[in-house]
Amino acid sequence: MAVLEARGLTCAYGGVRALDRLDLVVEAGLVHGLIGPNGAGKSTCMEALSGGVRPSEGVVLLDGEDVTRRSVRWRRHAGLSRSFQRTSIFPALTVHDQLDLAARRAGETDLDTIVALLSLEAFLDERCADIAYGDQRRVDIALALLGRPRVLLLDEPTAGLSVEESLVLGDHVAALAKEREVTVLLVEHDLDVVFRVCDVLTVLHLGRLLAHGDPLAVRADPRVVEAYLGSAA
Amino acid sequence: MNPSVAAPATPDAGTTLPAAVAEPVPQSDGLRPWVAGLVLAVFLAGFALPYVVTNDFYLGLAVEGVIFGLLALSIGWLLRQTGLVSFGHAAYFGTAAYVVAVASTRWQWPIAASVAAGLLASVVLAGLVGLLIVRVPGISFAMLTLAVGQALYVIITKLRDQTGGFDGLPLRFEGTVAGWERVELGEPAVFWPVVWVALGSVMVGLWALSRTHYGRLLAAIRENEVRARYCGFRTYLPRVAAFTLSGAISGLGGLLFIIHNSFVSPETVFWTTSGNALVMALVGGVASVAGPPLGAVLFFFGRDEFSAGTDRWQLVLGSVLIALVIFAPGGLASLAARTASAVGRRFERSRHGRA
Numbered sequence: 001m002a003v004l005e006a007r008g009l010t011c012a013y014g015g016v017r018a019l020d021r022l023d024l025v026v027e028a029g030l031v032h033g034l035i036g037p038n039g040a041g042k043s044t045c046m047e048a049l050s051g052g053v054r055p056s057e058g059v060v061l062l063d064g065e066d067v068t069r070r071s072v073r074w075r076r077h078a079g080l081s082r083s084f085q086r087t088s089i090f091p092a093l094t095v096h097d098q099l100d101l102a103a104r105r106a107g108e109t110d111l112d113t114i115v116a117l118l119s120l121e122a123f124l125d126e127r128c129a130d131i132a133y134g135d136q137r138r139v140d141i142a143l144a145l146l147g148r149p150r151v152l153l154l155d156e157p158t159a160g161l162s163v164e165e166s167l168v169l170g171d172h173v174a175a176l177a178k179e180r181e182v183t184v185l186l187v188e189h190d191l192d193v194v195f196r197v198c199d200v201l202t203v204l205h206l207g208r209l210l211a212h213g214d215p216l217a218v219r220a221d222p223r224v225v226e227a228y229l230g231s232a233a
Numbered sequence: 234m235n236p237s238v239a240a241p242a243t244p245d246a247g248t249t250l251p252a253a254v255a256e257p258v259p260q261s262d263g264l265r266p267w268v269a270g271l272v273l274a275v276f277l278a279g280f281a282l283p284y285v286v287t288n289d290f291y292l293g294l295a296v297e298g299v300i301f302g303l304l305a306l307s308i309g310w311l312l313r314q315t316g317l318v319s320f321g322h323a324a325y326f327g328t329a330a331y332v333v334a335v336a337s338t339r340w341q342w343p344i345a346a347s348v349a350a351g352l353l354a355s356v357v358l359a360g361l362v363g364l365l366i367v368r369v370p371g372i373s374f375a376m377l378t379l380a381v382g383q384a385l386y387v388i389i390t391k392l393r394d395q396t397g398g399f400d401g402l403p404l405r406f407e408g409t410v411a412g413w414e415r416v417e418l419g420e421p422a423v424f425w426p427v428v429w430v431a432l433g434s435v436m437v438g439l440w441a442l443s444r445t446h447y448g449r450l451l452a453a454i455r456e457n458e459v460r461a462r463y464c465g466f467r468t469y470l471p472r473v474a475a476f477t478l479s480g481a482i483s484g485l486g487g488l489l490f491i492i493h494n495s496f497v498s499p500e501t502v503f504w505t506t507s508g509n510a511l512v513m514a515l516v517g518g519v520a521s522v523a524g525p526p527l528g529a530v531l532f533f534f535g536r537d538e539f540s541a542g543t544d545r546w547q548l549v550l551g552s553v554l555i556a557l558v559i560f561a562p563g564g565l566a567s568l569a570a571r572t573a574s575a576v577g578r579r580f581e582r583s584r585h586g587r588a
Contacts, residue, residue, distance in 0.1 A: 050463070052459075071462075072462045072463055073462055073465055073466070073467065076462075076463060076464065076465040077465055081463070082463060084460075088457060088459065088460040088463070089457065089460065090452070090453045090456040090457050090460065090461075091456055091457075092452065092456050093449065093452060093453060093456065097449055098453065101446065101449050101450060101453055101464075102464040102465075104446065105464055105465045105466055106464070106465055143460070143463075143464060144463075146464075147465070
């Protein structure tokens with residue numbers, strides 16, 4: 001069953017179409033990967049789905065309801081949450097204070113589980129600005145997870161992390177998708193993480209859908225190999 | 234029509250805060266008992282000031298310092314909690330003062346009603362201005378506050394029939410305020426407990442508010458407004474409320490000013506009054522509620538001290554401000570806190586060394 005859907009989604013900046021009539025269906029309960037080369041339109045897609053930008057054309061459906069003109073805040077309360085490509089936290093607040101603040105707003109009653117799931121116990125009393133980058137990334141994801149969102153958009157969660165940290169975070173993503181019963185749309189450049197955790201893959205190229213389907217089938221698709229994967233496949 | 238999308242909302246959108254604001258946000262824990270005891274002792278000791286400082290002139294400077302300390306505190310708290318820099322808060326200070334004077338002197342309203350109207354006017358004005366401008370980021374916001382303040386200055390000078398124009402307006406009323414005649418209220422020794430209680434109440438109130446859910450929300454919005462929205466928070470109305478509260482505190486300062494001085498002039502709402510109050514807040518430090526009032530009291534005593542020897546006393550003020558920005562960007566209160574912390578650590582080390 002589709003929980004999040006884009007139909008004919010187009011985002012144009014002047015004459016440049018960052019997204020060009022994109023159709024995307026995210027099925028409930030899966031980790032859905034969204035990959036493609038730089039400039040493919042992945043981040044624009046995340047912005048349009050989450051409400052950060054209003055598309056020029058097309059619609060966004062959440063549980064079948066048209067949310068294209070709904071605000072970021074409305075979508076968050078409707079169960080659509082996200083993390084950011086560049087870490088987006090509240091640097092001067094402690095980890096505990098910002099999670100507690102956001103948890104109250106989101107109606108989260110099981111903050112301890114999220115803290116444990118993302119291994120944040122050791123930093124709760126630290127200011128977020130003072131903890132390591134990888135830990136800040138996990139705080140970013142924790143903020144997005146509060147309130148049991150039904151759909152979680154993760155925009156390059158492993159950006160800036162080491163190989164080992166990336167794989168650990170990838171496992172965190174897979175675990176939380178299962179434990180919290182949340183559908184994940186994952187934009188990621190780290191293909192080891194993508195093929196490790198994703199149930200289904202969509203490949204974008206120049207703002208358009210290039211391929212979609214089972215990760216193994218997508219990896220073998222000659223168009224994907226030529227446009228993006230190259231020798232990495 | 235050329236199809237285009239709105240500018241993407243970047244998670245780090247917003248303004249870069251001055252170093253004075255980049256201080257730890259108040260934590261949700263309480264005040265340590267010895268600190269609470271010290272604060273209470275200082276507050277109680279403050280009531281004895283008229284018995285210690287018997288010179289009316291110096292006590293008067295202290296009263297002025299505390300009154301303008303409220304104005305500085307309102308600006309400093311707004312800056313610290315929201316990151317909004319106001320160059321026009323004298324507008325709310327002056328509005329309260331002028332409404333009291335006009336209502337009482339011109340319209341012969343009872344003083345209690347005049348005072349209530351003065352406070353209400355500053356709250357309403359701050360609320361309306363806040364609704365219009367808190368969305369505007371950075372320096373544009375500061376310029377708008379300046380514009381509002383200067384517009385009010387022009388209005389006051391033009392409404393000569395009511396405000397007295399450039400000549401100003403005296404406060405006249407029949408009866409008493411809290412049992413004191415108007416003349417008595419101008420005596421520093423009589424008025425000191427009033428301003429001291431007002432300042433103490435506001436400081437405690439703002440300190441407590443900063444530690445509530447609302448206070449932390451304001452800090453979160455200041456830190457990362459886009460993220461706050463993605464966490465499901467409204468980010469506009471909380472800032473409007475903070476701006477309005479800040480204006481109300483300025484208005485309280487204006488009320489005390491007119492009741493004590495029995496006279497108000499357009500200079501009260503001029504931009505230099507706002508600018509000086511911002512300097513007081515930065516000198517004292519905005520990271521603590523004690524900083525801006527401390528800066529205000531030092532400002533008045535410093536001005537008296539240096540202006541006696543030179544008519545270029547602003548040169549001294551400017552030099553002090555430059556030195557503080559370079560060597561103690563958190564202001565004097567932050568410097569004092571760091572010194573106390575260092576002394577405490579040294580004491581702990583020496584104690585462990587002896588053990």
